[in-house]
Amino acid sequence: xxxxxxxxxxxxxxxxxxxxxxxxxxxxxxxxxxxxxxxxxxxxxxxxxxxxxxxxxxxxxxxxxxxxxxxxxxxxxxxxxxxxxxxxxxxxxxxxxxxxxxxxxxxxxxxxxxxxxxxxxxxxxxxxxxxxxxxxxxxxxxxxxxxxxxxxxxxxxxxxxxxxxxxxxxxxxxxxxxxxxxxxxxxxxxxxxxxxxxxxxxxxxxxxxxxxxxxxxxxxxxxxxxxxxxxxxxxxxxxxxxxxxxxxxxxxxxxxxxxxxxxxxxxxxxxxxxxxxxxxxxxxxxxxxxxxxxxxxxxxxxxxxxxxxxxxxxxxxxxxxxxxxxxxxxxxxxxxxxxxxxxxxxxxxxxxxxxxxxxxxxxxxxxxxxxxxxxxxxxxxxxxxxxxxxxxxxxxxxxxxxxxxxxxxxxxxxxxxxxxxxxxxxxx
Amino acid sequence: xxxxxxxxxxxxxxxxxxxxxxxxxxxxxxxxxxxxxxxxxxxxxxxxxxxxxxxxxxxxxxxxxxxxxxxxxxxxxxxxx
Amino acid sequence: xxxxxxxxxxxxxxxxxxxxxxxxxxxxxxxxxxxxxxxxxxxxxxxxxxxxxxxxxxxxxxxxxxxxxxxxxxxxxxxxxxxxxxxxxxxxxxxxxxxxxxxxxxxxxxxxxxxxxxxxxxxxxxxxxxxxxxxxxxxxxxxxxxxxxxxxxxxxxxxxxxxxxxxxxxxxxxxxxxxxxxxxxxxxxxxxxxxxxxxxxxxxxxxxxxxxxxxxxxxxxxxxxxxxxxxxxxxxxxxxxxxxxxxxxxxxxxxxxxxxxxxxxxxxxxxxxxxxxxxxxxxxxxxxxxxxxxxxxxxxxxxxxxxxxxxxxxxxxxxxxxxxxxxxxxxxxxxxxxxxxxxxxxxxxxxxxxxxxxxxxxxxxxxxxxxxxxxxxxxxxxxxx
Numbered sequence: 005x006x007x008x009x010x011x012x013x014x015x016x017x018x019x020x021x022x023x024x025x026x027x028x029x030x031x032x033x034x035x036x037x038x039x040x041x042x043x044x045x046x047x048x049x050x051x052x053x054x055x056x057x058x059x060x061x062x063x064x065x066x067x068x069x070x071x072x073x074x075x076x077x078x079x080x081x082x083x084x085x086x087x088x089x090x091x092x093x094x095x096x097x098x099x100x101x102x103x104x105x106x107x108x109x110x111x112x113x114x115x116x117x118x119x120x121x122x123x124x125x126x127x128x129x130x131x132x133x134x135x136x137x138x139x140x141x142x143x144x145x146x147x148x149x150x151x152x153x154x155x156x157x158x159x160x161x162x163x164x165x166x167x168x169x170x171x172x173x174x175x176x177x178x179x180x181x182x183x184x185x186x187x188x189x190x191x192x193x194x195x196x197x198x199x200x201x202x203x204x205x206x207x208x209x210x211x212x213x214x215x216x217x218x219x220x221x222x223x224x225x226x227x228x229x230x231x232x233x234x235x236x237x238x239x240x241x242x243x244x245x246x247x248x249x250x251x252x253x254x255x256x257x258x259x260x261x262x263x264x265x266x267x268x269x270x271x272x273x274x275x276x277x278x279x280x281x282x283x284x285x286x287x288x289x290x291x292x293x294x295x296x297x298x299x300x301x302x303x304x305x306x307x308x309x310x311x312x313x314x315x316x317x318x319x320x321x322x323x324x325x326x327x328x329x330x331x332x333x334x335x336x337x338x339x340x341x342x343x344x345x346x347x348x349x350x351x352x353x354x355x356x357x358x359x360x361x362x363x364x365x366x367x368x369x370x371x372x373x374x375x376x377x378x379x380x381x382x383x384x385x386x387x388x389x390x391x392x393x394x395x396x397x398x399x400x401x402x403x404x405x406x407x408x409x410x411x412x413x414x415x416x417x418x419x420x421x422x423x424x425x426x427x428x429x430x431x432x
Numbered sequence: 433x434x435x436x437x438x439x440x441x442x443x444x445x446x447x448x449x450x451x452x453x454x455x456x457x458x459x460x461x462x463x464x465x466x467x468x469x470x471x472x473x474x475x476x477x478x479x480x481x482x483x484x485x486x487x488x489x490x491x492x493x494x495x496x497x498x499x500x501x502x503x504x505x506x507x508x509x510x511x512x513x
Numbered sequence: 514x515x516x517x518x519x520x521x522x523x524x525x526x527x528x529x530x531x532x533x534x535x536x537x538x539x540x541x542x543x544x545x546x547x548x549x550x551x552x553x554x555x556x557x558x559x560x561x562x563x564x565x566x567x568x569x570x571x572x573x574x575x576x577x578x579x580x581x582x583x584x585x586x587x588x589x590x591x592x593x594x595x596x597x598x599x600x601x602x603x604x605x606x607x608x609x610x611x612x613x614x615x616x617x618x619x620x621x622x623x624x625x626x627x628x629x630x631x632x633x634x635x636x637x638x639x640x641x642x643x644x645x646x647x648x649x650x651x652x653x654x655x656x657x658x659x660x661x662x663x664x665x666x667x668x669x670x671x672x673x674x675x676x677x678x679x680x681x682x683x684x685x686x687x688x689x690x691x692x693x694x695x696x697x698x699x700x701x702x703x704x705x706x707x708x709x710x711x712x713x714x715x716x717x718x719x720x721x722x723x724x725x726x727x728x729x730x731x732x733x734x735x736x737x738x739x740x741x742x743x744x745x746x747x748x749x750x751x752x753x754x755x756x757x758x759x760x761x762x763x764x765x766x767x768x769x770x771x772x773x774x775x776x777x778x779x780x781x782x783x784x785x786x787x788x789x790x791x792x793x794x795x796x797x798x799x800x801x802x803x804x805x806x807x808x809x810x811x812x813x814x815x816x817x818x819x820x821x822x823x824x825x826x827x828x829x830x831x832x833x834x835x836x837x838x839x840x841x842x843x844x845x846x847x848x849x850x851x852x853x854x855x856x857x858x859x860x861x862x863x864x865x866x867x868x869x870x871x872x873x874x875x876x877x878x879x880x881x882x883x884x885x886x887x888x889x890x891x892x893x894x895x896x897x898x
Contacts, residue, residue, distance in 0.1 A: 038474060038493060039493065040449070040495060045473060051447060051448065051449030051450045051454070052448060052449040087495075089474070089493075094797070094798060094799045094800045095795070095797020095798050095799045095827075096797070096799045096800075098799070098800050100800055104493070104494070109800070109804070111800050111801075122473075124471070124473070124475050125471065134468075135468070136462045136463040136464070136467075136468035137462050137468070138468070138470070139468075139469060139470050139471075139472070140470060140471050140472065140476075142471070142472065142473070143469065143470060143471045143472025143473065143492070144472065145472075146472040146473060146492075147451075147453065147454050147457060147469075147472055147492075150450065150451065150454050151447075151450060151454045151458060153454075153457075153458055155457055156460055239462075257462070258462075268475070356476075356478065357477065371681060372552075373551065373552040373555070373681065375551070375552060375554070375555055375559060376552055376553065379554065379559055379665045380665070380669050386477070386823075387477035387480065387739060387821075387823060388475065388476050388477045388478075389823070389824075391475045391476065392471075392475070392476055412824055412825065412826065413798070413800075413825060414822060414823075414824075414825070416474065417477065417739060417821040417822065417823050418821060418822050419486065419487035419818075419820075419821055419822075420487060420736075420738060420807055420810075420811070420817050420818065420820045420821060420822050421486075421487065421811065421817075421818040422487075423800075423803065423804055423807055423822055424804055424807040424808045424810075424811055425804075426800055426801065426804035428800070428801065485818070485819065486818065486819060487739075487818070487819055487820060487821045488739070488821060
């Protein structure tokens with residue numbers, strides 16, 4: 005064990021909570037964040053000088069204010085490095101980072117690491133999902149939070165999950181309500197799951213607030229409806245919508261898609277709480293339970309680490325209950341919104357980076373290994389390194405894509421020149 | 433003139449602190465060559481833009497800077513299909 | 514060659530050599546079972562550059578055999594087997610110091626003696642061919658008849674064409690013998706009967722045949738960049754630094770040595786390698802080694818500063834103690850043939866070596882002089898085989 009700092013990767017709610025908890029216990033912390041400010045996707049801060057147009061529910065604002073207060077109290081023990089992208093762990097245990105401002109990769113050997121890199125959105129592919137004008141709902145939301153400006157022109161929001169409502173309501177708030185919100189699931193047909201959700205308090209209140217906002221802007225919320233195709237038409241997208249057996253077409257400038265979130269685990273080291281350099285995961289990057297749970301989970305990881313270092317620290321039963329409640333909510337949501345997936349048409353792109361279609365995926369041998377899927381199929385070989393096509397392939401083939409072993413780095417593409425300028429904290 | 437960078441030689445205004453992606457979208461630019469702004473968090477690599485003399489960067493992660501000369505990845509550099 | 518209707522061959526290893534052997538055995542009417550501990554091209558075949566290069570070979574039998582092997586690629590391209598997968602391209606041997614220039618000149622002379630076309634190319638002419646080349650490059654030779662193919666694509670093509678069934682996830686633990694000759698192989702609890710066994714399992718051949726003191730794993734770390742061009746190589750040839758020649762000629766033996774090659778792939782990406790780490794059989798890559806490779810690559814070809822690294826990875830080459838491959842019938846165990854030890858030359862040599870192994874098993878002459886590769890050379894030294 006070294007005397008170096010504990011590394012916390014990711015400055016969202018989980019990472020900030022973990023960093024504050026560790027620093028409060030007296031440990032030095034190195035907190036790295038890929039963007040220029042902490043907050044994560046949920047608390048994405050407006051660019052300086054922009055008014056804060058997008059107001060989160062009060063609960064989230066209070067939570068973030070409390071976290072930032074704790075971080076500033078313990079600021080002496082926390083080194084924050086922004087614009088710094090985690091590149092993974094090399095074969096000799098170095099944690100690697102792309103310092104975008106310095107245009108240089110640096111390596112460090114922390115005493116322990118808590119990785120809290122959040123979630124990525126899941127996308128169910130359809131012909132045209134790769135077109136310009138199609139964005140993830142979460143991606144559009146992050147941009148909206150930064151600038152307060154909604155994308156211009158007609159917008160359609162489609163897919164599944166509560167984020168659709170949040171984004172649509174925020175677009176309306178910012179002055180460009182979407183033409184419709186399409187929810188693939190049919191929540192009204194799952195009253196048991198809805199009743200379960202009703203017990204969760206805050207979230208349902210939040211959802212109802214969004215629905216009210218949409219109603220006020222006359223934005224239809226259509227359930228059991230999904231996008232089956234998008235194609236360019238002039239500077240618009242012609243979007244085909246299927247509701248049961250009926251089809252209709254809308255023309256929009258932006259199509260925002262989203263089918264839930266999953267932990268961002270591509271290339272992330274496996275948790276190893278008992279290793280010489282313990283590695284723990286926290287927040288949506290461990291289990292996608294949402295922002296409230298992420299704060300609890302960051303603290304849980306910090307406490308687990310402190311216990312590992314011989315400190316008598318534990319999470320409180322109330323915190324453990326909070327995590328279980330969040331899990332129950334996610335389970336109920338999944339049940340309420342469940343919709344069977346039909347295989348997409350053969351021409352549907354699966355890997356956008358390499359331009360590989362579902363037909364080409366289906367042509368691979370049934371028992372193809374991950375290596376064959378990559379090398380022969382050329383799936384997951386592109387710049388996104390399988391972050392989007394990996395989950396699609398897993399869903400379409402009905403089994404997870406085995407990860408490359410050992411984990412590959414860099415887990416994000418990195419400037420060759422920056423990597424050549426590698427610095428390490430070692431005396432070699 | 434306000435702060436601006438160049439996209440295909442045309443000035444695109446931005447407010448300090450904005451990302452390249454936010455400024456492009458604000459200017460109504462959706463087509464980044466064959467790329468596009470998609471995930472907003474650096475994961476999908478769809479919004480790569482070329483910067484003269486340096487490696488491509490994700491528009492959604494990179495703060496806009498005054499005078500930057502940016503362009504879509506050359507057709508030949510974009511991922512083919 | 515005459516078909517042997519009853520011959521059943523178990524081929525252990527589905528790299529480029531095993532796949533080629535299986536293809537040519539099947540083409541001659543033999544029944545083939547192709548086995549791999551994981552899957553096709555899972556070893557060095559799938560983790561290598563695509564140099565079908567005579568330019569890099571050590572003078573002597575390797576250089577001669579490589580010339581036959583490259584000619585075999587040309588024939589297979591022409592007859593359709595490798596159509597679209599093998600491309601002729603030049604190798605540029607480049608020197609960045611006077612000492613390196615001497616080495617390159619010596620190597621060029623050796624290539625010429627072996628019958629290879631070698632052309633001196635001045636700095637200005639080279640710059641016209643490869644704009645942006647580093648200022649440190651002071652001398653270069655062009656080897657115009659070299660080529661390029663990706664090992665895993667060749668392997669895939671051979672498997673498709675031969676329609677030989679592959680058994681994935683089938684680790685062979687033992688060669689089973691009966692009355693002093695091979696009668697099959699053991700896969701976990703299963704016995705697979707075969708009339709003959711070809712061991713083409715790379716470093717896995719070591720445990721199977723007891724070659725621990727003859728075969729050496731040699732790890733190579735590499736990096737792959739994003740595209741600098743689409744659907745065509747970004748530069749007009751394979752850049753091979755004198756540091757690579759120094760390693761191949763046995764002048765430098767050092768696990769920290771970088772034998773630099775910059776391989777422009779058909780996708781427009783660059784594959785940049787590599788380290789030469791003896792006795793390392795893991796597939797881990799470390800940042801200081803990759804950074805050292807990239808610094809050297811930037812010195813040789815500065816436009817790489819506009820590229821991004823998408824992946825680092827490592828392959829394990831299987832080298833023999835004396836640096837030559839091992840190809841031939843087992844000296845003590847009838848019914849077994851060995852094809853391993855191709856080090857970093859397996860992509861170039863693989864298809865021909867597989868074809869030769871098939872001929873040996875079928876009892877027909879290989880057609881080229883393979884005596885330097887015979888396993889017999891180790892038998893007399895007291896080691897097994």
